[in-house]
Amino acid sequence: MSDLSVTVDTYLAGWNEVDAERRAGIVERVWAANGRLTDPPLEATGREEISQMAATLQSQFPGHRFIRVSGIDEHHHHFRFAWEFVAADGSVALSGLDVGELAEDGSIARITGFFGALPSNDAA
């Protein structure tokens, strides 16, 4: 696994970690101090807000986990990968794409999430 895939999979592990202290440690390890996480329902800036955002999602979807379902496409410290948000019974509650940028030190500076498939072209 590349450094980036370790970083991305650790980032996803942060979403999945229900123990607040362990989650804070994971977030500290992969996110830049001023990292920015922007998802359709919520946004967070900085490690404390990012960790809190995971706690909020966990409270709404108990037992669900994020898994990476694509390779990671990277250039110029920018990257994208697909994920699924899976219930305890294995059903997929949501799928999406995360697009991110690394800081100079390899920590995550920004992630923007998009949910579902791209909309069809309605501007014909």
Place this chain on the structure above:
Amino acid sequence: MSDLSVTVDTYLAGWNEVDAERRAGIVERVWAANGRLTDPPLEATGREEISQMAATLQSQFPGHRFIRVSGIDEHHHHFRFAWEFVAADGSVALSGLDVGELAEDGSIARITGFFGALPSNDAA
């Protein structure tokens, strides 16, 4: 069409405009002054570099044009859409995804392009 679809389609028109002066006008209209464009082969910061990047691509692929082939998925001033880069004979030379962020005034602050489909998951 929404304001954002006008902005995105004008941005693509900038890639396609071969007249340097008209292209500079388009870039001025849609891009923030310090806008950043990051594609797999090239990156550019600021309007002059962005316009030059389009000229470079045009010189390598005469007669090709970008067209938008999806709707635009937007939240929190972040957006994504799919495009194709099409030769004069209609054949698709390249397809990809652009992910961007708007500045407060609605101009484009950043666009990151990704080429082709997502890689398959090699980390099983």
